Amino acid sequence: MAVLIVEPHDGYATWLANALSGLTDRVIRAADPDEAMAAVAAEGREVLAAIFGPSLGDRDALALAGALQQGTPDVSVLLIRRQESGELIRQALKVGIKDILSSASDENAVRTAAAKAIEIARVLRGRLGGGAPTSDPGEGRSPGRVVTVFSSKGGCGKTFLSTNLAVALSRSGAEVALVDLDLHFGDVAIMLHLFPSHTIYDAAQSPGLDALTLKSFLTRHDSGIWTLVAPTEPTVADTINPGTIGSILKLLRSAFDYVVIDTPPAFSEPVLGAFDESDWLVMLATLDVPSIKNLKLTLQTMELLHFPKNRIRVVVNRADSKVGLRLPDVEKLLSSSVDATIPSSRSVPLSVNKGSPIMLEEPKGPVAESIRRIAALVVESQPAGRTKKQRRSLFARS
Template sequence: MTTICDLDPTTAEALRGAVGEARVVTSLEQLRIVLDTDVYEDVVVLGPSVDPGSAFRLAAALRISRPTLSLILVRQRIDTSLLAEAMRAGIRDVVDERDLYRLNASVRQSQSFSAALRESAAPAGGDGAPGPRGKIVTVFSAKGGCGKTTLATNLAATLADRGRRQVCLVDLDLAFGDVAIALQLFPAHTIADAVPLADVDFTAVQALLTPHSPGLTTLVAPVEPGSAESIPASLVAHILELLRQHFDYVVVDTPPAFDDQVLAAFDLSDVVALIATLDIPALKNLKLTLETMALLNYPRERWRIVLNRADSKVGLAIGEVEKTLRAPISVEIPSSRDVPASINRGVPIALDDPRHPVSLAIREFADRHVLGGAPSVPPDTAVPPDLRKDRRGFFRRRPS
């Protein structure tokens, strides 16, 4: 349910017209009574006549007492300082008074967000308190276009298993991320919105998530490629740690480059899936990646090799590849034109067709290397900070 609060009854009714089914209150006192009596209230829209100070104070109090409730602020004028303050207070979205279509979309998105959050609160102990450490799985290849996003989105959907587990998919391809496109999401926020926040706690991160399907939530990459530079690796590490405390699995998609943010994800990962295709440039890059990881003392037991489009008839035998890499291939994902078709539909093939050979291969990887046996990384075995030095520049960045 949604409650609309505006001191002017006419404005309140106009907002209700845009939102659809909602109750209307015309004072903050009435709003407090509604919230005290309806503990399942999902969304509150604060109209333009509610003064910003009261709105921020209310939001700051509710983010602690009611973390699953979304607050949407409607304003006559929106500027960056208002947006920053709203984010800090934990307001989920700020909408222009004239953009009623956007208000409707924001309310709908907030409702599904709150529902997803209520579900995800359950395994963490039901009270929003941190649960047991979840696992972080990072998908990487130093060459572009090998299938990182395909594996990351499908692995996340497979692990979520239609709501059986709570999974957050994080797009760390900060300049060219396409998780939102691959899943046909229309996110209100991206990871870049965490940058201006003074204090990034789990409630603040929750407000940036975009739910996809039961059990599967995402933290998407910025829309503007330029924002990537402004997201410090330390913030990425902090966000991943917070997510790990509240989700069973955090799956990280990456750019084809060893940048600082990727290295931060590696340091925290329980499993790194290194993906390559059966062509010489991809395998050369994979070999370089393995050598670099060995040089940097990344624990061998944490990485796995995934061969994508493994049945392509290109004259390279899997056995020869394993011999060259001096490492076994954990799973072979076949090539299928159903993969790009599923991306065009915005539904991971693992959800759309769980019996498809591509879905089965990804499930096998999840079962054998993520859900089963993969060791959880105790905090004191994370790669020491001094090993993080001088790791840049091994691989070329993707040309823009």
Template sequence: MTVIVEPDHARAERLAASLVPQPAVVATLAALHDHLAHHLGEDVVVLGPSVDLADALTLSAQMRLARPSLGVIVVRSSLDTSLLVDALRHGVRDVVADGETTALRDAVRRAGQLAHEIRCRSTGTPDAAERGVVITVFSTKGGCGKTTLACNLAACLADGGGADVCLVDLDLHFGDVAVVLRLLPARTLADAVPHAIDLDDAGVESLLTRHSPGLFAVPAPMDPMAAETVDADVVARVLRLLARRFRYVVVDTPPAFTDHVLTAFDQSDLVALVATLDVPAIKSLRHTLDTLEALRFPRNRLRVLLNRADSKVGLDVSHIEETLGLPIAAHIPSSRDVPASVNRGVPLMLDDPNHPVSRAIGEFAATHVLPLGRDANPRIPAALRADRRRLIPLRRRRP
């Protein structure tokens, strides 16, 4: 249900008459708080043009934390870019010009649908099961092969069109997904910013660049300056819509705990932490785990991937696992074929599914990612279909 806040009686009646079903109407924000305390099922709050803008933005910021499913819509007599940016930063779902009846109805409908989705996800109802799986690939250590692994994992899950997969580049300033996949994107994540408040399925579809059957990407901005316009709320909205559209969403990240990365973690079903066999990388991963523990991120959603795991450098894997307090979920071997595939712009997973690197990534996907999906009988990646017997020991090793 919807509740309107508007001190002016005539304006309140006009706003209420434009909405079906008939909304509740209150005159002050104090009355709104009292109403919400007694009506926990409200989905949308419409703040009329007579409500002070600063008070409206403060309310929206408060509701984003106190009642995340509640959508706040602000109606203003005039709109400008500054207003839209401020509204976005404060968590306002939509800003509508006064008198735009159709726009107001559409905004209320979208906010109501999003409220329903958020509640379904938090309560685990059947609608939430329709959401795709979000996997974030992360490391605070540069040069560990994180982007290459993310690209190959996405290609593995897409498996020649067997599933729709989207790869999102959240390294907004220096992302390499477009380079690694040799993409020439017409749109990037920055193009979501002007439409963030009313971004819908069609809008997020326009951000996609197709790489191969089943594999799409939302690249990072080509201009590093444009990255400054993309805030965490935009990222959250895009990831929610992508998870509705795709069976799997793989998120590549910068080597730092930015607001964008923390937002991706909040949306993720699984976080793949990448490390290599060197002391600085293991120390960095240990600090990462400590940080995630301080943030109370669920430990059962974490997986450690050891890249270039066959390097003979004097480090024992069992000691690494003891140091981290987590088992290694995947051992990815070293190979010169990996940088060669990057230079060709074709993930090794697509170029040679039977390559040892491809098979290791396929094993990780089959063991840790596919069981999270919404399919009762997920398709086995091509890297493993040639020898189904390899899946048997995998299941025995699964934590």
């Protein structure tokens, strides 16, 4: 695999190539858009990512990104600019550019962004070709609904939302499992003040896992929900075979009305496994430009992965923050509507620090109300013909 560097200035191109060392087998250099197009044509699918350096003009860079998007949409493009503006970000999003970095970025920042771009390209490569499209909900599936809460940017409230969404769904009497797929840094257990004796690691290690055995690995929360928590040691996470995640989720959905999944802020293999099993994707963002930019790119990536748009719900957290961006701006930027919002509230960090869901702490407050509305989005769209009675429950509520 190779990364293409498009940069007229020799010195900077060399610096970039050094920054990428170890990330890719080969670096291909092009001085202008023509050379770049020729290189991509000659290398075929070898090129996973392209980095446009700061000396390539804005107009050339956008045109080249547009041409690549047309011909080879699975090549991730990264743009390095001396100056960026809101307008440039908008234009860049339109032509599918995955990230924009400042030319003042150090080697580490370039490496991290390039690694992420390569990861996205790999994902798209694996899926665009032979990957089976996600099947329709209801088609040959067991009854549970799987809801994944995702955002490719960290810290926007995924764990807070997924824990509370699980509790909200269980309030109407449904049986709910909550899975922490943030295998390295998961904090569902902390947010719910749980002391689990088993984690998803035990489930993944268990040969021929069945629903009963899986039950023994779940930890019950006072609210009535069942959790499958992340390993306590991040190093243990690396030993989990991502292939087992899909079977764990299938077993859970066969036994629960809802399976809510919390995720890390990355398109990791377990997260892709969760997407495959998901009936609903709740995409979360906050009211700042980097967060919205990430959400836009994520929505584009989901489109490339053929995840049906009508099964995605966009939620803006801390939506009343007075930070300049307004919801109509966000909808324009996303070319998509925002389905629900959660207000900012001091009660959220209070409940998080206390380790008790806000659905229980302040069930009548505006935050709880907004989470009930998100739960309703998922419940109302339940396909007809599925009743709880058809399913034998292994998890009797006590």
